[in-house]
Amino acid sequence: MNTLKEIAALCEDLAFDLSFARAREWKSQEAGRVVVGHMPIYFPREIIHAANGLAVGILGGGDKKLIIKGDAYYQSYICHMPRSIVELVLDKHFEGFDGFIFPSICDVIRNLSGMFQLMGEGKFVKYLDLPQNFKAHIGGTFYRHELQTVMDEVFKLNGVVITAERLNHSIGLFNLNRRLICQLYDIRQDFPWRMTAADLYHIVRAGYVIPVEEHNGILEQAVRLIQQETGDPMDKIRVLVMGAFCEQPPAGLIRTIELAGCYIVEDDFLLGARWIQGDIGTGSADPLEAITSAYLEKSTFSSSVYDVGNPKEARLLDLIRKRKIDGVIFAAPSFCDPALLDHPILQKECNDKNIRFISFLYSENTGQFKVIKEQVGTFSDSIKLWD
Amino acid sequence: MSKEVAKERSMIIQKEMMTRLFRDLGNARETGKKVVYTFVPGNISELILSFDMLPVYPEINALQSGMRKKSGGYIRDAEQHGHSEDVCTYVKCDVGMMLNGNIGPTGEKIPSPDLLLLSYTGCFTFLKWFETLERLYPGVPVALLHTPYQEAHKITPEMTAYMVKQLKEEVIPKMEKVSGNKYDEEKLKAILRNSSQVEDYIVKIFDTTKHRPSPIDAYFAGVYYIGPINSGFRGTPEAVDYYAELYKEILTRIDKKLGPITPEGEMEEERFRLVVEGPPNWTHFREFWKLFYDMGAVIVASSYTKVGGVYDMGFRVNPDKPLESLAEYCMNCYTNLNLEQRVELLSKCITDYHADGFLVNSIKSCNSFSAGQLMIMQQLERKLEIPVGFIESDLVDPRYFSYSNIKNRLESFFQMLEQRKMIVTR
Numbered sequence: 001m002n003t004l005k006e007i008a009a010l011c012e013d014l015a016f017d018l019s020f021a022r023a024r025e026w027k028s029q030e031a032g033r034v035v036v037g038h039m040p041i042y043f044p045r046e047i048i049h050a051a052n053g054l055a056v057g058i059l060g061g062g063d064k065k066l067i068i069k070g071d072a073y074y075q076s077y078i079c080h081m082p083r084s085i086v087e088l089v090l091d092k093h094f095e096g097f098d099g100f101i102f103p104s105i106c107d108v109i110r111n112l113s114g115m116f117q118l119m120g121e122g123k124f125v126k127y128l129d130l131p132q133n134f135k136a137h138i139g140g141t142f143y144r145h146e147l148q149t150v151m152d153e154v155f156k157l158n159g160v161v162i163t164a165e166r167l168n169h170s171i172g173l174f175n176l177n178r179r180l181i182c183q184l185y186d187i188r189q190d191f192p193w194r195m196t197a198a199d200l201y202h203i204v205r206a207g208y209v210i211p212v213e214e215h216n217g218i219l220e221q222a223v224r225l226i227q228q229e230t231g232d233p234m235d236k237i238r239v240l241v242m243g244a245f246c247e248q249p250p251a252g253l254i255r256t257i258e259l260a261g262c263y264i265v266e267d268d269f270l271l272g273a274r275w276i277q278g279d280i281g282t283g284s285a286d287p288l289e290a291i292t293s294a295y296l297e298k299s300t301f302s303s304s305v306y307d308v309g310n311p312k313e314a315r316l317l318d319l320i321r322k323r324k325i326d327g328v329i330f331a332a333p334s335f336c337d338p339a340l341l342d343h344p345i346l347q348k349e350c351n352d353k354n355i356r357f358i359s360f361l362y363s364e365n366t367g368q369f370k371v372i373k374e375q376v377g378t379f380s381d382s383i384k385l386w387d
Numbered sequence: 388m389s390k391e392v393a394k395e396r397s398m399i400i401q402k403e404m405m406t407r408l409f410r411d412l413g414n415a416r417e418t419g420k421k422v423v424y425t426f427v428p429g430n431i432s433e434l435i436l437s438f439d440m441l442p443v444y445p446e447i448n449a450l451q452s453g454m455r456k457k458s459g460g461y462i463r464d465a466e467q468h469g470h471s472e473d474v475c476t477y478v479k480c481d482v483g484m485m486l487n488g489n490i491g492p493t494g495e496k497i498p499s500p501d502l503l504l505l506s507y508t509g510c511f512t513f514l515k516w517f518e519t520l521e522r523l524y525p526g527v528p529v530a531l532l533h534t535p536y537q538e539a540h541k542i543t544p545e546m547t548a549y550m551v552k553q554l555k556e557e558v559i560p561k562m563e564k565v566s567g568n569k570y571d572e573e574k575l576k577a578i579l580r581n582s583s584q585v586e587d588y589i590v591k592i593f594d595t596t597k598h599r600p601s602p603i604d605a606y607f608a609g610v611y612y613i614g615p616i617n618s619g620f621r622g623t624p625e626a627v628d629y630y631a632e633l634y635k636e637i638l639t640r641i642d643k644k645l646g647p648i649t650p651e652g653e654m655e656e657e658r659f660r661l662v663v664e665g666p667p668n669w670t671h672f673r674e675f676w677k678l679f680y681d682m683g684a685v686i687v688a689s690s691y692t693k694v695g696g697v698y699d700m701g702f703r704v705n706p707d708k709p710l711e712s713l714a715e716y717c718m719n720c721y722t723n724l725n726l727e728q729r730v731e732l733l734s735k736c737i738t739d740y741h742a743d744g745f746l747v748n749s750i751k752s753c754n755s756f757s758a759g760q761l762m763i764m765q766q767l768e769r770k771l772e773i774p775v776g777f778i779e780s781d782l783v784d785p786r787y788f789s790y791s792n793i794k795n796r797l798e799s800f801f802q803m804l805e806q807r808k809m810i811v812t813r
Contacts, residue, residue: 075757077473078758106511107754107755114727115762117726127536127538127725132507304511308531337512341474341512
């Protein structure tokens with residue numbers, strides 16, 4: 001692949017392949033391999049990798065899957081993503097998956113874990129209770145035990161013993177993965193015209209469904225290519241899009257925002273891929289402890305974590321300064337309590353600090369963007385003309 | 388239907404208890420009592436009481452506002468302050484109430500919190516709720532108690548240990564600092580001994596629906612019965628006396644073969660026995676209830692009355708292990724059970740109380756209950772071959788209560804139950 005566009009096209013195909021062909025192919029290439037699906041936001045994929053497994057991110061059917069049966073499982077006032085996941089279950093998209101992880105992010109995902117249990121999907125279903133206590137001897141001990149439970153489940157399936165060496169190796173690969181993604185974001189911050197936000201989105205999202213080694217190869221190419229000058233800067237404002245931490249916006253929505261006069265230079269679309277801020281130590285005799293400590297000490301912020309003593313407004317302002325943001329777009333999935341209940345707090349801060357913002361709702365299968373384009377276009381114009 | 392509605396002694400006692408609580412809250416600044424805001428599911432009232440502090444439950448305030456027809460205005464005010472139409476209306480009602488002077492159900496101002504005790508059990512929105520309150524009451528300390536979910540169908544020693552550590556190292560030190568009192572384990576144990584008695588009564592009371600006719604309605608009246616344990620009285624001698632009196636009254640009703648008391652008097656004919664899943668609607672509570680008793684439908688069990696604790700599967704607090712017990716109590720609340728456990732519990736209710744039908748009242752605001760309810764319904768229908776019904780409303784947003792829609796659905800449901808009875812009789 002010689003261009004970023006070629007890479008992005010390949011990644012788009014991979015990211016939205018709802019048959020998870022690459023994961024199935026990978027599993028079939030060697031006996032003892034396992035595929036474990038995980039829901040948003042964050043799951044330490046290192047522990048599955050070290051157990052000869054592939055952790056596959058499940059982000060719903062997006063706008064690629066027509067929902068017929070899934071709607072029968074959810075009331076109209078519940079967000080869209082779980083119904084598309086149920087549709088995927090009923091249409092056997094997850095056949096061959098060995099287990100499923102449901103990180104604790106909201107009541108809907110929590111109860112979806114129970115639905116998987118009732119449907120008998122996979123050989124194990126684990127609701128991963130991420131601690132809200134961030135002290136090592138309290139929340140850390142609990143979290144470590146939660147991770148050990150996952151590792152025990154995988155061990156039951158393939159008998160692979162996760163040695164310190166194996167886990168350190170896996171940590172190293174995911175450290176590189178995070179570093180490369182962050183490099184892409186950092187370079188794009190200075191040169192957003194070189195790669196569209198939608199292309200970046202596809203490149204990052206591909207990493208949710210393929211082996212990390214392959215994704216690292218793609219990212220390395222992308223980082224190399226984005227350093228070359230391509231395209232011309234346009235008169236667009238620089239925006240931060242937030243609110244999308246779980247149910248993903250359709251790619252069309254991301255494109256629409258950029259077509260309407262914005263460069264998206266920061267977002268929380270695929271927050272799990274950048275959840276740990278910085279590297280996890282790779283030289284420890286107890287690498288599980290290193291993963292645990294990283295969660296406690298290096299987690300990014302999200303609507304699913306209580307921010308005692310670490311107010312989200314301050315962190316938003318830091319991000320705005322760091323990325324030189326002109327305006328904030330609060331784009332959240334309909335009926336998403338965690339994201340939507342953050343908005344009054346964050347928007348008040350924006351008002352108090354004279355930071356421009358707009359907000360709207362979407363669902364993963366939103367197909368009409370005209371109104372959003374007009375709204376974002378007006379927002380962009382107002383900043384360009386008056387600020 | 389008898390139109391004579393004589394208040395039973397337990398009703399008078401409960402009213403006095405509540406009046407006194409809100410009076411104490413109203414006088415808290417004068418008396419120097421510290422005030423703790425916390426939530427009903429996993430409410431560790433005993434610990435709060437052991438520090439001589441007063442609890443406030445924002446959900447109780449919200450539902451009271453709903454019953455007093457105030458919630459609609461409060462919700463609109465919160466929405467004008469940036470809250471989305473899509474989110475939990477309890478939160479918006481509480482925010483709106485605060486914006487309007489925080490006046491409680493008795494007309495007295497509810498004092499601001501001295502401590503926000505975020506014992507978030509079975510509901511993620513609690514986290515967001517207190518993030519909002521933390522900003523409305525700047526500087527008030529937050530004590531966070533994370534209750535692990537019973538994802539694997541059980542409480543593990545690690546889950547209990549995690550909670551006990553949080554109690555010892557996060558919650559209790561903050562309570563000591565706010566109240567100025569030291570943690571007194573013997574005092575907590577004494578309070579828990581009362582709780583254990585109360586829990587026994589709760590089980591006995593809700594178990595009386597085995598009788599025909601059922602002497603109580605375990606949903607519409609049930610929410611009154613759980614009032615004292617979910618509004619700060621669990622563990623008090625008053626609660627023991629209240630539940631003893633209530634149980635005595637119910638036994639008398641059984642002796643006399645009387646049906647439940649409704650707002651319009653005794654229900655004379657029991658035609659349908661139902662198990663209901665989900666919270667009630669509060670804004671039109673009377674109209675909602677009337678739709679049932681007019682049709683001779685009595686609720687013999689409901690999941691909502693277990694939201695502040697599940698005792699009918701054997702759990703009791705153990706005063707000898709106070710903190711472990713409080714932890715296990717939290718983890719045993721209904722919305723902290725996984726869906727398989729909920730199906731099992733509801734199956735047991737349907738079977739034990741000889742229900743004719745199972746009804747879901749799906750609440751727009753409450754994902755903790757609502758997400759997965761349709762699957763629960765499907766599972767119960769398959770497993771028990773019981774007729775199931777489904778209605779939708781909201782907790783405290785009057786815009787989401789459609790009387791005619793609910794009435795139509797209920798009438799169809801009752802017709803289905805009637806036909807089934809006829810078939811079974813033949």
